[in-house]
Amino acid sequence: MSTPSNAPFESSFTAQPATRLAEAPDRSTLLHAYRLMRTAAELAHLYEENKAVTGRYVHATARGHEAIQLAAAFHLRPTDYAAPYYRDDALLLGLGLTPYELMLQLMAKRDDPFSGGRTYYGHPALRRPGFPTIPHQSSATGMQAIPATGMAHGIKYLESQGLSGSEQVEQAKRGDATSGIAQLPKPVVLCSIGDGAMTEGEVSEALQMAVLHQLPIIYLVQDNDWGISATGREMRAMDAYEFAAGFKGLHRLRVDGADFSSSYVVLAKAFDYVRRTRGPVLVHAKCPLLGHHTSGVRREWYRGDNLATHALLDPLPRLHQQLLHLGISEAELQQLTEEARALVATDFERAQAAPSPDPATFADHEFAPPAVTKEAGERAPEGAAKVLMVDAALHAVDEILGEFPEALLYGQDVGGELGGVFREAALLAKKYGDTRVFNTPIQEAYIVGSTAGMSAVGAKAIVEIQFADYIWPGLNQLVEELSKSCYLTNGQFPVQSLIRVPVGAYGGGGPYHSGSVESTLLTIRGIKVVYPSNAADMKGLLRAAFLDPNPVVLLEHKGLYWSKVPGTEEAKTIEPAAGYVIPLGKAAIAQAADPEQLRRGATCVVITYGMGVHWAKTASRAFPGQVEILDLRTLSPLDFDAVEMAVRIHSKVLVLTEEPLLNSFAESLAGRIQRTCFWDLDAPVFMLGAANLPAIALNVDLERQMLPTAEKVAAALEELLKY
Numbered sequence: 001m002s003t004p005s006n007a008p009f010e011s012s013f014t015a016q017p018a019t020r021l022a023e024a025p026d027r028s029t030l031l032h033a034y035r036l037m038r039t040a041a042e043l044a045h046l047y048e049e050n051k052a053v054t055g056r057y058v059h060a061t062a063r064g065h066e067a068i069q070l071a072a073a074f075h076l077r078p079t080d081y082a083a084p085y086y087r088d089d090a091l092l093l094g095l096g097l098t099p100y101e102l103m104l105q106l107m108a109k110r111d112d113p114f115s116g117g118r119t120y121y122g123h124p125a126l127r128r129p130g131f132p133t134i135p136h137q138s139s140a141t142g143m144q145a146i147p148a149t150g151m152a153h154g155i156k157y158l159e160s161q162g163l164s165g166s167e168q169v170e171q172a173k174r175g176d177a178t179s180g181i182a183q184l185p186k187p188v189v190l191c192s193i194g195d196g197a198m199t200e201g202e203v204s205e206a207l208q209m210a211v212l213h214q215l216p217i218i219y220l221v222q223d224n225d226w227g228i229s230a231t232g233r234e235m236r237a238m239d240a241y242e243f244a245a246g247f248k249g250l251h252r253l254r255v256d257g258a259d260f261s262s263s264y265v266v267l268a269k270a271f272d273y274v275r276r277t278r279g280p281v282l283v284h285a286k287c288p289l290l291g292h293h294t295s296g297v298r299r300e301w302y303r304g305d306n307l308a309t310h311a312l313l314d315p316l317p318r319l320h321q322q323l324l325h326l327g328i329s330e331a332e333l334q335q336l337t338e339e340a341r342a343l344v345a346t347d348f349e350r351a352q353a354a355p356s357p358d359p360a361t362f363a364d365h366e367f368a369p370p371a372v373t374k375e376a377g378e379r380a381p382e383g384a385a386k387v388l389m390v391d392a393a394l395h396a397v398d399e400i401l402g403e404f405p406e407a408l409l410y411g412q413d414v415g416g417e418l419g420g421v422f423r424e425a426a427l428l429a430k431k432y433g434d435t436r437v438f439n440t441p442i443q444e445a446y447i448v449g450s451t452a453g454m455s456a457v458g459a460k461a462i463v464e465i466q467f468a469d470y471i472w473p474g475l476n477q478l479v480e481e482l483s484k485s486c487y488l489t490n491g492q493f494p495v496q497s498l499i500r501v502p503v504g505a506y507g508g509g510g511p512y513h514s515g516s517v518e519s520t521l522l523t524i525r526g527i528k529v530v531y532p533s534n535a536a537d538m539k540g541l542l543r544a545a546f547l548d549p550n551p552v553v554l555l556e557h558k559g560l561y562w563s564k565v566p567g568t569e570e571a572k573t574i575e576p577a578a579g580y581v582i583p584l585g586k587a588a589i590a591q592a593a594d595p596e597q598l599r600r601g602a603t604c605v606v607i608t609y610g611m612g613v614h615w616a617k618t619a620s621r622a623f624p625g626q627v628e629i630l631d632l633r634t635l636s637p638l639d640f641d642a643v644e645m646a647v648r649i650h651s652k653v654l655v656l657t658e659e660p661l662l663n664s665f666a667e668s669l670a671g672r673i674q675r676t677c678f679w680d681l682d683a684p685v686f687m688l689g690a691a692n693l694p695a696i697a698l699n700v701d702l703e704r705q706m707l708p709t710a711e712k713v714a715a716a717l718e719e720l721l722k723y
Contacts, residue, residue: 025264027326029074033094033260034323034333037066037316038340040090043099044291046344047106053352055295059106059121062090063291065222067315068257070094071264072190072220075271080132081155081457082190083148086122086139086294087222091192095131097124099344103351110357116490117357125489132190135456135493136485140476141193141227142200145219146446147481148191149206150453150461152215155187156278157459160435161405187457188274189217195284196227198240202476205446210280211249212441218270219244219282222257224289224310229302241284250280257285258315261322288313365487366526368494368549370584377580379536380573387575390561392535393500394428396542397462399578401432404460407546408436411447411464411500415439444470449477451497451551452485460496462546468503468555469515475524482551483526497551498542504611504658505707506559511695514703516658518555519665522636527551528584529635533560533613536573537633540582548584557610567618567710568611587632587639591617593650594625601682602626604652604720607643607669609635612656612708619713626721635665640672647673651682652720656713661689683723688716 025033044061047054062069065087073094076082084091089102101113105124108117114125126134135151137144197203198221210217221240225232232239244252251273255266263285270281288310292299299307320333387395400407415429415438429437440447447463448471454461465471478499486494505514521529530545530552532538538556545552560571590613593603603625606616609632620627630646632639647653653673657666670685690696691706 023265023268024261025074027328029264030260030319030323030326031328031336033067033070033074033264034319035336035340036070036090036093037260037319038337039093039099039344040066041316042341042344043089043102046348047295050348051295054106057106057108057120058294058296060087060294061122061291062087064224064288064310064314065257066090067260067319068220068222068255068263068267068285068287069192071260071267072192074264075267076132076188076190077185078130078132079184079187080190081148081151081187082132082134082192083137083144083151084122084124084134084192085137085141085144085194085197086120087194088192089122092122092124098347100347100350103347104354107351107354108356109351109354111354114490115488116361118490119488123488125485125492127492133456135452136481136489138480138484140480142197142203143449143476143480145191145193145197145200145203145206146449146477147452147456148189149210149215149217149446150450151457152189152217152280152453153209153213153450154454154457154459154461155189156213156215157408157435157454158406158457159186159278163406163458186275186278187216188271189215189453190220191217192220192222194227195221195223195225195232195240196230196235198243199236202445202449205441205443207244207247207250207280207282208441208443209446209450211247214249214277214279216274216278217280218274219280220267221282221284222287223284224287226289226293228293228297239284240282244282244284250282253281253283255283255285257287258313258318260315260319287315290314365489365491367528368486368491370544371547371549372544372581372583375540375582375586377540378577379540379580381575381577384574384577386572387535388562389532389535389538389556389571392539392573392575393542393556395575396539398428398431400462400543400546401428401436404546406458407460407462408438408454409462409464410438410440412440412442412466414464444472444474445477448474448497448499449481451499452477452481452495455496456493460546462498462500464500466502467513467515468501468517469512471501471517474499475520478527478551478553479524483524485526486550487526494549495551496549498545498548499551499553501553501555502558502561503555504557504559505696505703506565506611508698508700508703509558509696510698514696516690518635519659519663521553522665527553528637529553529555530584530633531555531557531609531635532633533557533590533610533631534571534573536576536580537582537588537631539576540580541584541633543579543581544584547581552584555610559611560614565614568614570617571614582633584634585637585639586634587630587642589628590631591620591627591629593628597625598649601651602721603628603650604654604717605630605646605650606654606656606713606717607632607646607673608656609633611658615708615710615713616654616656618710619717622714623717623721627717638669643669643673644677647677648680651680652686652723653681653683654686654688654713654716654720656687656708657689658708659689660692661687662692664689683720686716686720688713
């Protein structure tokens, strides 16, 4: 059972067997902790006393949690990685961040080292020599568990390849030039999380993978028995320590998180265990909550007498008394207090006077600059054979794995003997081994979100969602962790992530294996969406997507994989040479109009992608030379220059999609064309898509009735050309 919110915190603590003797903190460590604990308390006090300034933007503080946070910070090394959460300002102070730097974020100032004024207080993102690396963290509680576990997963993979910690080693060397690589500790990931967040399903996915692969990560659960106004009794049937017992292979420790010495010793055991065994640990730390949940939710509204109960366990007076017992004088402690208060006051004045961001920079760092800016390599080598689209994808991934040792491939059923349900990864696991190409559990959130952690440590993940209809559990991570990372970290942490998603309907796939999801994805800013229509483009775009430093979703139409669907024969092309690459965001003319028909003003352009290219080609045979087809290839970023040029040349436009039209990308594109090219149009922008229904029926006749077909496209073209 969970501890009732009004019960003494110590009642839930049980002694744990030591994995290895850990020394208690020495005098200098205790004094350092006291100074920082005072600093954290002064921060919280100053913020409360200056609500008119500090309350402009929401924030939370560490009051009550300082002891466990400082203990964790003191054990982190420059080779490590951390995923703090929004209450961890004491942890940041323990790492060496100054009150001034934290206040710059509090007040959304230009020189905020984490985000340049773009995100909340206590949401760090840091690449700094001599410090642990701290990638982007969102505010969504529990979300950090998957990217943090992805970091540990990436570290484990890189170590297996002899590539361990290359980026972190270089950072550590720059921070301390006297340290030899052999002396650097093996990297550990610290994931800080609240007990309430442990009830999130995504946390369970993270724990499952941590124990399944025995990953070097510490889950530090700070349990104050509150989740805003909900108590532990309301939120959970057990606390995090009890819950973790179900994950066999997850080492567990409990600690009084309000006692610095106990916390220091237990965290020493946890870090030692992970550095030695490379396996995961969960530390459950009970802490009082002395401040507000956040500045926007006042504790007096709902806490009542519970505040007095929690105040009895304040870690600051407890450490104060321990230092007095050790012979530290009251005068010395008072001096440390006054120094902390003066530092906080001075830094507050400095931070208030610091410049705000230049509004002209508001759009900077949506994406990191692309790695591929022009087409390169041989698209149609002399003597090369034609290749199916599915094989072009397979060969592209094979070439990437062979060329880039930091690359790995994972997803449901892509490893082992099967090599993907479409055989798009056939034999790659046998060729490269199970550490590089492997199956995951049915965990779309982990598949997507772990790539953010992989990217942060220097691993480069190619992952696969088995069918587009099952991508939805992964959207939480895609939106909150991947898409916002580059922008909210001021360009420090773009996420390199290639997410392959088979899409589209043909031949009776039914309601859960036929979906098109591009319009939903295109509402997510900060990701790129690519959609090839043939084998050559598949190979070139897949490589560019892998090389791009940003999150890329590659949509692959199942009906084009084998060119078995009538009219898709041209999806099979000459196979490009190894290394062939196409820049993202560049459309291509899939079929040109006849110049004579163009001169007569008798042409139109079909703007489309994927299967639409082949419907349009088939339909255009009834109108020889009159139909140009613009294959968008990349939906975001969109090559709108090519769209505008095509519209101005032909003056008649059909936007064609497989998705239902209502509120779709195609409808949006048509509206944009109508707005920017109005005076160039000789007819309204025509649109054709699937019927506006919630799913695709299993029966093939019903499917055909719902979807566009070459015949439906031909009818639309006839009407358009006669307009």
